[in-house]
Amino acid sequence: MKKINDLPLYWYFSIVTAVIALILSLIAGYSIFMLEPDIKKLLSSKENIDENYKKAYLKLRDPQIFARYENFDAISQPIKMILKDFDKKIYQKEKFIQEDNAYLEILLERRILGSRLTRNSMIFFVLLSILGWGMFFYERAKKEGEYS
Amino acid sequence: MRKLQVLLFLLSFIGCIKAPDQLDSTRIVIRTQIEDNKVKYTVKIITSIRNMNNDNAFFDYEGEIYFRDGKNRLQKSLINPIPFTVPSIFPFEAVPINLEVKAGEGDVKPLLDVLEIRADDVVKNGGTEEIYIQEKYIELKTLSYKNRSIQNILKGKINEKN
Numbered sequence: 161m162k163k164i165n166d167l168p169l170y171w172y173f174s175i176v177t178a179v180i181a182l183i184l185s186l187i188a189g190y191s192i193f194m195l196e197p198d199i200k201k202l203l204s205s206k207e208n209i210d211e212n213y214k215k216a217y218l219k220l221r222d223p224q225i226f227a228r229y230e231n232f233d234a235i236s237q238p239i240k241m242i243l244k245d246f247d248k249k250i251y252q253k254e255k256f257i258q259e260d261n262a263y264l265e266i267l268l269e270r271r272i273l274g275s276r277l278t279r280n281s282m283i284f285f286v287l288l289s290i291l292g293w294g295m296f297f298y299e300r301a302k303k304e305g306e307y308s
Numbered sequence: 309m310r311k312l313q314v315l316l317f318l319l320s321f322i323g324c325i326k327a328p329d330q331l332d333s334t335r336i337v338i339r340t341q342i343e344d345n346k347v348k349y350t351v352k353i354i355t356s357i358r359n360m361n362n363d364n365a366f367f368d369y370e371g372e373i374y375f376r377d378g379k380n381r382l383q384k385s386l387i388n389p390i391p392f393t394v395p396s397i398f399p400f401e402a403v404p405i406n407l408e409v410k411a412g413e414g415d416v417k418p419l420l421d422v423l424e425i426r427a428d429d430v431v432k433n434g435g436t437e438e439i440y441i442q443e444k445y446i447e448l449k450t451l452s453y454k455n456r457s458i459q460n461i462l463k464g465k466i467n468e469k470n
Contacts, residue, residue, distance in 0.1 A: 214466055217462075218459075218462055218463065218466065221458065221459060221462060222459060223362075228362065229362035229363070229399075230362050240400040241400075243362070243399060243400055244398060244399065244400040244401050247365075247398050247399060247458055247461075247462065248398060248401075250462050250465050250466065251398070251461065251462070251465055253465065253468075
């Protein structure tokens with residue numbers, strides 16, 4: 161039976177999973193380290209509530225790529241109402257008030273869930289890549305042992 | 309070149325916008341009136357259309373409502389189709405539509421036949437109660453609309469105020 165050379169397979173598998181992990185890390189990192197702290201700061205402000213809440217809503221209106229505003233389950237259905245009402249609120253130039261904080265927190269929670277999913281997916285692909293590299297170096301060492 | 313074509317084809321789905329394609333909870337009420345010894349009908353339609361997109365709003369939406377017999381559209385008449393316009397439909401918004409059309413017996417009879425309502429009974433009672441129209445008997449046709457990204461709309465409004 162012809163022996164298959166696994167080395168290129170492990171090589172490409174490790175590279176591809178590493179690239180996917182890198183892309184996911186950038187997406188998760190941007191949300192976790194830059195956007196979410198920014199939004200939290202705006203939502204915790206006690207002054208200029210209208211202006212800060214509007215800025216926060218504008219950031220939240222652009223959803224996290226893995227937590228887009230579609231395919232809602234029963235628990236997340238209220239999010240549609242929040243988006244509809246707040247879009248109209250800004251369009252009609254109404255002011256945001258302190259009580260709107262609770263609804264903005266719900267949108268933030270969705271973003272956080274999305275970024276955590278992205279982070280966990282990144283960890284998964286990192287582990288796959290490490291496994292691939294492990295198999296690559298093991299197979300290479302085995303082949304070198306056979307030839308020497 | 310073929311790979312580029314396939315890539316462009318796939319990318320075209322990313323920006324896909326879904327225009328409203330059905331009416332929600334459509335009801336009609338028919339009223340009759342005798343004018344010049346002729347029966348005049350007033351058909352009132354109560355319905356709504358919904359924007360299912362999460363990031364695009366529709367403006368100056370123009371559409372038409374057609375009545376069907378379940379398979380095909382009913383013959384053209386004063387009540388078929390019924391045109392309407394909606395100034396704006398924001399994401400996830402359901403906009404109510406209330407239309408009223410005056411027509412003669414010839415225009416209304418095909419609809420009454422589909423709904424299995426006798427015209428004589430309608431005239432005798434001065435009209436009908438609110439009748440719920442099943443989806444298979446009604447059709448929405450989109451004629452035109454303008455769409456804008458909700459992000460751009462909101463940014464514009466916030467900057468406008470500033």
